[in-house]
Amino acid sequence: MALLTKPATLVWLFLMAATCVTTWGLSKDQFTASVATLSIILIAAIKVRLVLLHFMELRHAPLPWRLLLEAWVLVVTGAIAGFYLHAAPVA
Amino acid sequence: MSTSPAVATRRLPGVEGVWVFVLADMCFFGVLFVSFMQERIKQGALFETARHTLNPDFGGINTLILLTSSWFVVLAVDAAKRDRLATIPKLLLAAMLCGIAFGISKAIEYGGKLAAGITPMSNDFYMFYFSLTGIHLLHVIGGCVMLTVFWLKARRGEFDSRNMKVLESGATYWHMVDLLWIFLFPLLYLLR
Numbered sequence: 001m002a003l004l005t006k007p008a009t010l011v012w013l014f015l016m017a018a019t020c021v022t023t024w025g026l027s028k029d030q031f032t033a034s035v036a037t038l039s040i041i042l043i044a045a046i047k048v049r050l051v052l053l054h055f056m057e058l059r060h061a062p063l064p065w066r067l068l069l070e071a072w073v074l075v076v077t078g079a080i081a082g083f084y085l086h087a088a089p090v091a
Numbered sequence: 092m093s094t095s096p097a098v099a100t101r102r103l104p105g106v107e108g109v110w111v112f113v114l115a116d117m118c119f120f121g122v123l124f125v126s127f128m129q130e131r132i133k134q135g136a137l138f139e140t141a142r143h144t145l146n147p148d149f150g151g152i153n154t155l156i157l158l159t160s161s162w163f164v165v166l167a168v169d170a171a172k173r174d175r176l177a178t179i180p181k182l183l184l185a186a187m188l189c190g191i192a193f194g195i196s197k198a199i200e201y202g203g204k205l206a207a208g209i210t211p212m213s214n215d216f217y218m219f220y221f222s223l224t225g226i227h228l229l230h231v232i233g234g235c236v237m238l239t240v241f242w243l244k245a246r247r248g249e250f251d252s253r254n255m256k257v258l259e260s261g262a263t264y265w266h267m268v269d270l271l272w273i274f275l276f277p278l279l280y281l282l283r
Contacts, residue, residue: 008169012162016155022277023151033283040277047273055165055266061103065110072114076121076274083128084282087135 011054018043037084045077104168105260113267120271124278127219131282134215139283141216144209149200150280153193154272160189161269164262167245171255180245186265187238190231197228220279227275230268237261
């Protein structure tokens with residue numbers, strides 16, 4: 001089926017798989033809190049970027065718009081990770 | 092990479108105004124994310140205890156629902172580009188039903204919390220939980236209304252490769268709702 005080989009469909013499959021890894025894999029106790037949390041933040045950032053570039057078609061958009069939204073991802077991810085590292089893991 | 096004529100030149104999907112709104116809304120949520128993280132530093136133990144009362148299954152399933160809804164919208168826009176007019180309403184309806192499923196799941200989740208005596212007033216964590224997910228839910232409800240209008244328009248054949256600015260603008264908004272949840276979910280349910 002042509003549908004299954006569309007780039008958007010491959011991106012969707014990747015996003016679904018990444019969500020399962022985050023929700024039901026990395027949240028388990030066999031990973032230390034900081035490794036799991038930083039991986040979860042990084043995966044969320046990658047997912048958001050894929051939505052921006054492929055679903056919202058920013059990969060074909062004028063560069064200033066693409067850079068503006070990619071900068072948002074960078075700033076928000078950096079802030080979340082920074083504040084997280086600033087606070088020692090509780091458990 | 093796609094080389095269809097519609098995307099051969101650099102262009103912003105939809106109208107520029109929707110992108111200004113999307114960026115402003117994303118910055119608004121960005122500020123809320125940062126205030127949550129700041130408060131988490133001050134009240135680490137309380138936030139961690141409260142977080143454990145949230146069920147990540149709800150958050151994870153809701154992420155899968157929104158991602159799938161977004162994917163249907165991508166396919167609907169693609170169908171419009173290719174003038175496959177009969178396919179567009181089906182995909183928009185599927186996207187809208189996913190939005191409804193998200194709302195139902197959220198209602199069940201809120202119901203469980205309220206039944207357990209947990210309200211936004213319980214502590215700062217729940218204040219963030221209810222307000223962040225609540226503001227996001229309003230976006231989802233607005234999106235469902237929009238998708239219903241789009242579905243009716245598509246049934247009348249109003250979207251095609253020459254008339255898709257409105258569809259693309261709505262799609263951009265709907266993907267933003269998905270994108271915000273991708274950060275919101277781990278922030279509230281998974282950080283430890």
